[in-house]
Amino acid sequence: MSGPDEFDPFIERLYARAPQMADADLFAAGVARRLERGSRFRGVFLGAAGLIGGVVAVRETLATNFVFRAGEAAEGSARAVDTSLTSVGVQGQQAMMNGLDQLGLGSFIDLGALGGMTLFWGLAAALVAAATLGALKLTGQT
Amino acid sequence: MAKRPIDMHDVELAALAAAGGRAEFGELVRRHGSAVRALLRRMGAQPSLADDVAQDAFLTAFQKVGEFRGQGTFGAWVKRIAARLYLRRRSKEARYVAELEGEPEPSGGVQAGELVDLDEALQALSEVERLCVSLCHGAGFSHPEIAQSLDLPLGTVKSHVKRGLDKLRARLAPVVDQHGRPADVRA
Structure with missing residues (x-):
């Protein structure tokens, strides 16, 4: 009988010599189907995310126009809303500038130069991008 | 083209x-x-x-x-x-912690000249032996990797692999020549 030195590679060869299974093509088709399903799911998810983002953007734009028109009709209340928005915006900008300063980027990016709406849309875009990236990573793992 | x-x-x-x-x-x-x-x-x-x-x-x-x-x-x-x-x-x-300890039912010995394949021979091994031998010789895991994966002591893994190989050697004896080469083995 052979010694362990000869027997080990022999066993490894036996493991490597697995015969082609009768349903090998069926198995390969199953893997291809699952790959296809994964990419379709990703496509649907991205499409849905884009659609939702678009609807939200249109809704926000219409609401903004409405506030402007309402402001013409009732300047007092619009001014109140605007003041509170500005105050929130200023606070947000200050917090963000503090954060950027800590990262040493404060001198490069001046958020004060951006308008409130620009800042809002910028943040919203960043959040949507982060959520989309996270979801893509998750779908990639399934 | x-x-x-x-x-x-x-x-x-x-x-x-x-x-x-x-x-x-x-x-x-x-x-x-x-x-x-x-x-x-x-x-x-x-x-x-x-x-x-x-x-x-x-x-x-x-x-x-x-x-x-x-x-x-x-x-x-x-x-x-x-x-x-x-x-x-x-x-x-x-599942495997409870199941691994179970020894397989003893099966009949292989007659000289009988064609034996690896899958048949593996039936003689306990589940943990089969797992350790397959990880080592089929999937290319090192003994420490198997020990870590199965949460078993390294010495235990080594003895499972050795015992498993001994059983395979005994089962495959009729179809392995004195140089360890297969005489007539289906993979």
Whole structure:
């Protein structure tokens, strides 16, 4: 009988010599189907995310126009809303500038130069991008 | 004229699959699917579970195929992925600790000249021996890797592998010549 030195590679060869299974093509088709399903799911998810983002953007734009028109009709209340928005915006900008300063980027990016709406849309875009990236990573793992 | 996937080497196919080539990856699945499924069955997985895990392994391989640099064979790389996925599946089910200790029913000895294949011979091993031998010689795991994966002491793993190989040697004796070469063995 052979010694362990000869027997080990022999066993490894036996493991490597697995015969082609009768349903090998069926198995390969199953893997291809699952790959296809994964990419379709990703496509649907991205499409849905884009659609939702678009609807939200249109809704926000219409609401903004409405506030402007309402402001013409009732300047007092619009001014109140605007003041509170500005105050929130200023606070947000200050917090963000503090954060950027800590990262040493404060001198490069001046958020004060951006308008409130620009800042809002910028943040919203960043959040949507982060959520989309996270979801893509998750779908990639399934 | 462009080469067809069927004419390409695994490394070429993997490179094209990394760039999103489904057809090329499909060829890799056709080439190595049976070997991966067979390994999982030899590790003790039921055929349906083995196929399920093998599919998962190929999906994982597709996502990570860019990491395959051609060191070792593509088949060995996917087998390692499949073995890890199977072990994870088993540990989730928390079945094997209780089951591993069970010895198989003793089966009849092999008569001289009888054709024996590896799958038959593996039936003589206990589940943990089969798992350790298959991980070591089928999936290319080192003993420490097996010990870590199965949460067993290294010495225990070594003795499981040795005992398993001794049993395989005894079962395969009629078909192995004095140099350890197969006389007439089906894989």
